[in-house]
Amino acid sequence: MDHLTRIDNALAFIIKVAVTVLGLFISFAMVGGIVFRALLDVQVFGLEELVLIAAMWLYMLGAALASRERSHLSADFFQAFSDNEALHDAMRLIATALSVVMAAFFVNWSYSLFSWGFDKGQVTPVFGIPQYISQGSLLIASILLLLYVLRDLIHDVSKLFRRAKAVAQ
Numbered sequence: 001m002d003h004l005t006r007i008d009n010a011l012a013f014i015i016k017v018a019v020t021v022l023g024l025f026i027s028f029a030m031v032g033g034i035v036f037r038a039l040l041d042v043q044v045f046g047l048e049e050l051v052l053i054a055a056m057w058l059y060m061l062g063a064a065l066a067s068r069e070r071s072h073l074s075a076d077f078f079q080a081f082s083d084n085e086a087l088h089d090a091m092r093l094i095a096t097a098l099s100v101v102m103a104a105f106f107v108n109w110s111y112s113l114f115s116w117g118f119d120k121g122q123v124t125p126v127f128g129i130p131q132y133i134s135q136g137s138l139l140i141a142s143i144l145l146l147l148y149v150l151r152d153l154i155h156d157v158s159k160l161f162r163r164a165k166a167v168a169q
Contacts, residue, residue, distance in 0.1 A: 012068060015061050022058040026051055046126030053124075056134040060141035067148040086163060093156040100153050103146040110138040 029051050036042045082088070117132035124131070 019061050022054045026054050049124040053134045057137045060137040064141045064144035067145045096153045096156045099149045103149045106142040110142040114139045
């Protein structure tokens with residue numbers, strides 16, 4: 001196993017643990033908030049902002065995992081119209097190339113948002129948590145998305161070249 005695979009597996013493990021912890025936190029926080037408000041008539045200030053930050057990280061890390069496993073939503077409608085594997089590979093390559101372009105725009109946008117939040121120094125109303133903490137989830141997820149889609153592009157190009165080489169022989 002090469003170094004990149006080890007790093008990827010370690011990162012995926014860390015993300016899976018984080019997603020699990022965040023999911024559990026959000027679930028218990030929501031139930032706790034309901035119990036405190038509805039049954040005990042006690043207001044829990046700041047719980048919503050903690051849940052919002054956790055939800056942002058949960059969604060973005062989940063999106064990164066989906067990108068890593070290539071299990072995100074896709075519209076592979078060419079497979080319904082054609083049995084030509086070369087056409088499927090070419091369409092997958094085009095879709096991946098477009099995804100690289102979109103991911104690069106997303107990294108640029110999320111960096112701009114993160115740096116703007118960092119410069120402005122906005123904080124949450126109850127706990128004073130900097131807004132760039134939640135905005136950082138967008139930046140981290142977009143960087144991971146770009147890395148994974150670049151990996152997919154390399155894979156798709158090499159698959160197309162292997163197919164072309166096999167046909168040529």
